[in-house]
Amino acid sequence: MAIRYGKKDNEAGIYSFMDSVAKEAEEYAVNHTTPLSDLLEEIENFTLTKTPYPSMLTGRVEGRFLQLVAQLSSARQIVEVGTFTGYSALAMAEVLPDDGRLLTVEHNRDYAKLARNFFDRSPSGFKITLCVGEALEVLKTLPDAETDLVFVDADKQNYSAYYRESMRILRNGGLMLADNALWYGRIFDPKDDESRAMAAFNEEVRTDDRAEKLFLTIRDGIYLIRKVGSVR
């Protein structure tokens, strides 16, 4: 099924990266990428048609990418910051082995309820723990160096703080994926707090010798970071 992206979120609001830069390329990529499970397709359709901010959804290309990264890195312990309707969490959980676990954190109770209902319907739902709360507070409770993969997709002002906590909880060789690293192109000339925070986060990662990094222009940008040194 062909899926069309690029809806404006609201009248006042934000256009997706695809609208302004590469909508056709994005649709082409979607239609040349293996669809995910029926339930993930249902979550995607639900989110695109029934929620006020559909562009928050990662979607098929990024969902498949997250699955591949989890598979190729043989991840067993995954932490996600920003659940929304549960799409990316479930995508990664589906490729985890049965003894793998994914913790996802969401501070909006309504979104958490929607996600939990979807997780309950999935045969992979038992691998997911959904925590309702402030992501930074939850990350601070996690042990050092036991996580294989962190996916950050939430409030932009906290990305640097999420990065520091991720570098603490990741094992050496573990991976962090930071979504919206391009922040709709606003990082090139940041004019607001969120854009400045994203530009500062990208710069912090770029100059951190504890990390190998690859800046990907998939969708709204994904910063792929591999922890290679010990935490100072």
Ligand SMILES: C[S@@+](CC[C@H](N)C(=O)[O-])C[C@H]1O[C@@H](n2cnc3c(N)ncnc32)[C@H](O)[C@@H]1O
């Ligand atoms: C871009 S959406 C996540 C999309 C999701 N990863 C997906 O693929 O569908 C960001 C989510 O993070 C949540 N969020 C924002 N700030 C948060 C915080 N400080 N703690 C926990 N959740 C937060 C928002 O409520 C929102 O649901």
